[in-house]
Amino acid sequence: MNLLKIILYKIYKTFLTFFIIFFLYLVIDIVIFFFLPSEIKNDLFVNRAHRIKSYYYHHDLRPNASYKDSWGYNNYLVHTNNLGFKDKFIRDVNFKEKNILFIGDSFTEGVGLKFDETYVGIISEKLKKNNSNIEILNAGVQSYSPKIYYTKLFDIIERKNLPINHIVLMISGGDFFDDKFRYGKISKDNILYHEDFQSKYFIELINFIKGNTFLYQFIVKITPPKVILEKIQSLFSKKKNIENNYKKEFSKKEILSMSFMHIKDIQYLYDDKVFENWGKEAINESTEVLEKIAEFLKKKNITLDILYIEEARLILEEPEASKKFYLINKLKNIEKFNNVRFNFINEYHGDYDDKFNAYK
Numbered sequence: 001m002n003l004l005k006i007i008l009y010k011i012y013k014t015f016l017t018f019f020i021i022f023f024l025y026l027v028i029d030i031v032i033f034f035f036l037p038s039e040i041k042n043d044l045f046v047n048r049a050h051r052i053k054s055y056y057y058h059h060d061l062r063p064n065a066s067y068k069d070s071w072g073y074n075n076y077l078v079h080t081n082n083l084g085f086k087d088k089f090i091r092d093v094n095f096k097e098k099n100i101l102f103i104g105d106s107f108t109e110g111v112g113l114k115f116d117e118t119y120v121g122i123i124s125e126k127l128k129k130n131n132s133n134i135e136i137l138n139a140g141v142q143s144y145s146p147k148i149y150y151t152k153l154f155d156i157i158e159r160k161n162l163p164i165n166h167i168v169l170m171i172s173g174g175d176f177f178d179d180k181f182r183y184g185k186i187s188k189d190n191i192l193y194h195e196d197f198q199s200k201y202f203i204e205l206i207n208f209i210k211g212n213t214f215l216y217q218f219i220v221k222i223t224p225p226k227v228i229l230e231k232i233q234s235l236f237s238k239k240k241n242i243e244n245n246y247k248k249e250f251s252k253k254e255i256l257s258m259s260f261m262h263i264k265d266i267q268y269l270y271d272d273k274v275f276e277n278w279g280k281e282a283i284n285e286s287t288e289v290l291e292k293i294a295e296f297l298k299k300k301n302i303t304l305d306i307l308y309i310e311e312a313r314l315i316l317e318e319p320e321a322s323k324k325f326y327l328i329n330k331l332k333n334i335e336k337f338n339n340v341r342f343n344f345i346n347e348y349h350g351d352y353d354d355k356f357n358a359y360k
Contacts, residue, residue, distance in 0.1 A: 071112030104170030108140025
């Protein structure tokens, strides 16, 4: 019995010593990181440090952040304002008489683009040029879907009471897949449940560590383990001319064989079995959420524009007509709420005779 007590005591002391050392290290890490110049931090930050968790609607962007991101071979600097919205630079938003909020997924966020080059940034530049009493905000984030649109809009308008009077919501074909398989139910308190749902305080702690420590940046850069091997191999291999590869002229056959042509999130538009198995049900469930958004915004006297854009794959490979009609008709039906307008954007590539040139 005494031997067991001695072993347990040594384990306890070892654990306590480790915890104290780790805690002291973390404190020192946070203090040094805090006083580091922002220019150096921008180089150190991994983009995942600023794609944070949200207790209410799964994920978001960190407020007042500035960091380097990449998409393909394109590197660019991302800024967010004090509301956590992608912006031209870090700033505190000053609301005006007319405040238009855009929300959507990666297309609206503008992944791979600076704010000025996104469609929201272009619209913002045009509208603000002739009207100083208007504010344009971009609440779009990669992998959003109707369930997140609703719970985030509820948070923005109801909990935070931001004076938004016009919403532009961009729907993507993959949104229905995400709603069906990635995100769970919306609670009576308008909180989105999902498989990695965690407590509010734990999420705040994780978000803090992600954005304020060297430790997180280091761990992400060496994980998963295969990244370490890839970095070692790169030291002994000839540097590839990625710019030339990026500018490579792909053939029609190569484009049609690319992985994005076979992703399952919009397979319901092409496959009868998939459409009947889950596609139709997913469309119905997501449009019910969109109607919930419309009803909520109507009570707040807020105008809602719903946009559905014909994605790149749909240009290259026309979906089955009846399935496409079903989707568009369900979205258009939301116009039964008199504060809603639906816009199907499908003529932006009409000037191209060749669909592959239109895609490129």
